[in-house]
Amino acid sequence: MCAVKLPIALLLLGLLLTACGGETNPSAPASSPAAATKAPDEAATLNAIRSISEAQATYFTINRRYALTFDELLESRLLSSEPSSAETGYEFKLRPAADAQTYKLSVTPGNPSTTAAVRYFFMDQTRVLREETGKEATADSPPVK
Numbered sequence: 001m002c003a004v005k006l007p008i009a010l011l012l013l014g015l016l017l018t019a020c021g022g023e024t025n026p027s028a029p030a031s032s033p034a035a036a037t038k039a040p041d042e043a044a045t046l047n048a049i050r051s052i053s054e055a056q057a058t059y060f061t062i063n064r065r066y067a068l069t070f071d072e073l074l075e076s077r078l079l080s081s082e083p084s085s086a087e088t089g090y091e092f093k094l095r096p097a098a099d100a101q102t103y104k105l106s107v108t109p110g111n112p113s114t115t116a117a118v119r120y121f122f123m124d125q126t127r128v129l130r131e132e133t134g135k136e137a138t139a140d141s142p143p144v145k
Contacts, residue, residue: 040089040109040118046129046144048083048092052105053127055079065100066125085110090121101125108136 055078059067067073070082070092083092089110096103107121121144122130122137130141 039111041087042119045083045088045090045107045121048088048090049105049107049121049123049129051079052083052092052094053123053129056103056125057127060125066096066103067094068096068100070094104139106136 052073055073055076056066058078059065059073059076062076067076067078070079073079074082083090085091090107091110093106093108094103095106102125105121105123107123109118109120117133120132120135120137122132122139122141124139129144130137130139131144132138132141
């Protein structure tokens, strides 16, 4: 009896997998790289940077270290969502030090070729927001006025 059930089970599994092997969403249009990146929205980006800075400061007060990832800030409910290029047109990179006593937040345009006049941002545990136009901002960049 068991010898009959196994081949039948394998046959059913094979049929199921074959039926599911087609295109997963045939009605969805193919996404292009240009469609995936929104034009830079500086106002939304600056709000996101301020939210991350506040979240990191609160996280440090509670945990005596900075968050290593956006997920830690989300799990602590200090951020409502991870900022994304789809929302802001900018990519956010959180880079903590190995001991988590400092961090760097680099914010670059998702598509830097859109314009040479686009701004890049940087912030660290000093909470001074810095900027550069047309190149990546660092700790040595001028503060945003």
